Amino acid sequence: MKTTVVGSYPVVLKKEKSFIDKIKSIFGLYDEYHYAIERAVLDQIKAGIDVISDGQVRGDMVEIFTKGMYGFDGKKVIGKVEFVKPITLRDILYAKKIAKSQNPKVEVKGIITGPCTIASSVRVENFYSDNRDENLVYDIAKALRKEVESLKGHVPIIQIDEPILSTGLYDFEIARRAVEMIVEGIDVEFAMHVCGNVYNIIEELNKFPVSILDHEFASNKKNLDILEKIEKKVGFGCVNTKIKKVESVDEIKGLIEEGLEILKNNPHLNKSLGESVYIDPDCGMRLLPIDVAFGKLKNMVEASKEVKIN
Template sequence: MIKTVVGSYPVVKGAPQNIMDKIKDKLGMFDEFKYAIEQSIYGQVEAGIDILSDGQTRGDMVEIFVSNLYGFEGKRVVGKIEHTKPITLNDIKYSNKILKSLPNTQNKSIKGLLTGPCTIASSIRIENNNHYSDNKDENLIYDLAVALKKEALDIQNEVSTIQIDEPILSTGMYDLDMAKKAINLITEDLNIPISMHVCGGVSGIYSELHNFNVDMLDFEFASNKKNLEVLEDINKKIGFGCINTKLKTVESVDDIKSLIGEGVEILKNNSKFNGINGNMVDKLNNFVVIDPDCGMRLLPLGVAQQKLKNMCMACDEFENEIKE
């Protein structure tokens, strides 16, 4: 099974190491986040991740986008929101450069990450604005979707897949029909696989999420075991979150493997899963991607790294066992 990450990784900023770096630092040109990206890629490769991220090192999932979209001052909306330049493209290109410089990484790739329009909208301030009435204004969601679509088009040729993060959808705060229209606007012209990550409990909404124009739905199963019940009916490829990123304790390989096994037993009752040609390994490789529950930015570096290592080891051991 393919192993990936949801996105963020602990940030380890770099410091000037040589004369040229120190000159750049004095001129305000030294990029302390390049080191963080490097460490993110090295750590993910060492753990055994197949589809990597750049680590989302330059800010949280909302900050990265609002700080680069026209119409914002911080997280306050001050005008009509527009996309004026690529936001994540340079870090993706740098990640690809680092990845290609490492041995035995020919089959690994970088994913693109977009924070979804509803999640961004829920985290910003609308004050005395002539364009939008409040955080749920349909024009706000639409303009964010248009901006994110431009970002997706900018990065799609540099990544193997794009993940849209919409954790807010499980809260009921946003109308799912409006959210679907926004996501479909983003994805309609893309030519690579698209996944959507939704945090929290999804048993009440996953049937509606089926109708979103994405190829894969990514959910939490370690911290929300009730989500396991959706596996019986899910009709899209599933991102199976199997390590709890809210906890600083490291799950054992056996515990992770046990959770994967629980999920697979339920999938055996899924008609879409059973319709895939091949043996059980073939079915899983075509239907399941293994990843953490959510991003890992807030975890200590050593904890995050060990969680990823144990996750990859558990996945590989599980796959080997079902081959026997």
């Protein structure tokens, strides 16, 4: 089973110290987030993660995208939403450069925040009726489609984060159509991350045009029920990112084994369990102390290695 992350990592900034750094800063060329990306990448590799992220260090999952699209002023919608230029590509390429220098086998995933989740998190002041306006959702999807097109030649997996879907606030048909706009015809494996309670909506999630569904199981044991019905590969969240305690290897291992036992009875899986499951944390780790985040990843990787797949 491959190990991965949901995305974000604690942000460690480094102010300019050297003379060269200070000169770069004067000319607006110093990027204080480069060190945060380096730390995120190196920690993930040191922990043993197979498919890493760039750490999503430049802001929360919504503002990373709204500040890079036309039509937004911060988290306010002031006009028609449109793509301007790639938002995450630069950091993905930087993360890949660092990763390849450390371990050529490590892969970097692309991550975008889904159209419904972005729409749900902004205040509409112009052009659209409100943040549930399907035209807003679709325009965000069209912009994200161009973002995906910029990433497709550089990453093997692109994850779409749609946590809002577990709340029932958005129509599933609209949400599904929006995701279809993003992924249609793109030759990359797509995952969709939905945290929260999903055991009542798994039939709807199975209809989305992605090959991996990623959910939280450590902080939400009831979600284990979906493993009998899921029709995609599984992103198995097995460490609780809401608490600052580092779970033991045995604790994580026990949860993974419990999930695999259920999956053995799933009639929809056409591949072996090893090929059907990605092991990862429940959600992003941005708000955790960095030593706790690293400890969770390290123990998660160790636990996944100890699990025997029959």
